[in-house]
Amino acid sequence: MQTLRERKKQRTRIALLRAALGLFTTRGYEETTVDDIAAAVEVSQRTFFRYFANKEEAAFAVQEMVEAYYVAAVRRRPPEEAPMEALRRAVLEGWDGLSEVVESVVPVELHLRMYRQVESTPSLLAAHLRRSAETEEKIARVLAEREGLDVDADPRPRLAVAVFGGVMRVTERQWSQGDDFSLAGIRELTVSYLEQVGPALTESWRQG
Amino acid sequence: MQTLRERKKQRTRIALLRAALGLFTTRGYEETTVDDIAAAVEVSQRTFFRYFANKEEAAFAVQEMVEAYYVAAVRRRPPEEAPMEALRRAVLEGWDGLSEVVESVVPVELHLRMYRQVESTPSLLAAHLRRSAETEEKIARVLAEREGLDVDADPRPRLAVAVFGGVMRVTERQWSQGDDFSLAGIRELTVSYLEQVGPALTESWRQG
DNA sequence: TGTCAATTGTCAGTGGCTGTCACTAGCCTC
DNA sequence: GAGGCTAGTGACAGCCACTGACAATTGACA
Numbered sequence: 001m002q003t004l005r006e007r008k009k010q011r012t013r014i015a016l017l018r019a020a021l022g023l024f025t026t027r028g029y030e031e032t033t034v035d036d037i038a039a040a041v042e043v044s045q046r047t048f049f050r051y052f053a054n055k056e057e058a059a060f061a062v063q064e065m066v067e068a069y070y071v072a073a074v075r076r077r078p079p080e081e082a083p084m085e086a087l088r089r090a091v092l093e094g095w096d097g098l099s100e101v102v103e104s105v106v107p108v109e110l111h112l113r114m115y116r117q118v119e120s121t122p123s124l125l126a127a128h129l130r131r132s133a134e135t136e137e138k139i140a141r142v143l144a145e146r147e148g149l150d151v152d153a154d155p156r157p158r159l160a161v162a163v164f165g166g167v168m169r170v171t172e173r174q175w176s177q178g179d180d181f182s183l184a185g186i187r188e189l190t191v192s193y194l195e196q197v198g199p200a201l202t203e204s205w206r207q208g
Numbered sequence: 209m210q211t212l213r214e215r216k217k218q219r220t221r222i223a224l225l226r227a228a229l230g231l232f233t234t235r236g237y238e239e240t241t242v243d244d245i246a247a248a249v250e251v252s253q254r255t256f257f258r259y260f261a262n263k264e265e266a267a268f269a270v271q272e273m274v275e276a277y278y279v280a281a282v283r284r285r286p287p288e289e290a291p292m293e294a295l296r297r298a299v300l301e302g303w304d305g306l307s308e309v310v311e312s313v314v315p316v317e318l319h320l321r322m323y324r325q326v327e328s329t330p331s332l333l334a335a336h337l338r339r340s341a342e343t344e345e346k347i348a349r350v351l352a353e354r355e356g357l358d359v360d361a362d363p364r365p366r367l368a369v370a371v372f373g374g375v376m377r378v379t380e381r382q383w384s385q386g387d388d389f390s391l392a393g394i395r396e397l398t399v400s401y402l403e404q405v406g407p408a409l410t411e412s413w414r415q416g
Numbered sequence: 417t418g419t420c421a422a423t424t425g426t427c428a429g430t431g432g433c434t435g436t437c438a439c440t441a442g443c444c445t446c
Numbered sequence: 447g448a449g450g451c452t453a454g455t456g457a458c459a460g461c462c463a464c465t466g467a468c469a470a471t472t473g474a475c476a
Contacts (some may be wrong), residue, residue: 003474043424046464047425158378159409160408160409167371170366201367205357243431255454255455
């Protein structure tokens, strides 16, 4: 980030991002046109599309950073940890480091509000799920490497990641529909649900 | 299906569906315009949108039937079966009854080809994942009812379904990327992966 | 300071999708 | 079986996401 040009670009990008997330979370995603976002930052619509391939990409730019952080966290986990435990700890690291990662671009609170917007907007939810699937693929590869396996020959890394991802999805969804919108709230829910998966799969649900 | 009007409508709908799936699987989803589909059936574009809310809906109309069949199969499972076992058997019933369900509208082979098209088309994959999430919600409610639980108070039904769904997604994906495109192929893969989840989560992956 | 390259704006066009309105063809009643 | 009713359709206009092309501008750097 040296030259004036580069600084200017960075500023435009962040301004577009902030304007986009701000409008998405207040007015709604579908109700916000790309023209609205561009106008808010006083650039042309064409310029918006030079920074983001599409409207959706702007919505997930921050999430992108968070996911990269999470994948890196998995990669950093000590190799003696069992796969599921590594995923568990990495996710918690993710929640703990979220503020730091996000705050450099937008206020955490805005990002958390965006999270809920995603859950309540069908097209965004669809995009989110596809992106999650991509992230899961990356993580499966990391796990496979840790364990010295070939992802394409052994289904276990992908299976484990998919199962874990399923739990995370339920967590996100329940959090976004509850009334505790804090970072601590979703962290707690993560811990709680991960504890309950095992029993939920093996033990009877009746007469607790 | 009595009056001439109704029969005509049904025929138009199926013609649109067949034309759509045909074009999607040969030319590709993004490469097929709604105008193309309408032209193939010799109706106006506006008419297409009177039968399907959007292009995506045409792509998933058959899948919709299959999923409804699957949900019904879960509902039919005897209540003494453990939740995961009920899901397992219902899915297998689903594969077994697929031909019958699908063939009334389009050839099974076309539907299976569409399945693969979905996996390789980002926008379709996203839509598919969101639709799967909706189906999982329905199934979680069925399971909860079976077990006499409140879905919103007890996370276990949703967790179990999400875990199971995760495995199914890996199955679909691997099947669509392999070279056995038969119905038997995906059925076998389903059985195989479901057998491997348990061990994958609990046992060590190292030194066989 | 002048040249070059990166960045941006403008314009025109495509495709998905919607509202409106007029028209036609099947349906139903008398 | 003639005529009115209405579902289904086509034609048209318009919005929005997105793209390609080209011209104008502005920072970089000799």
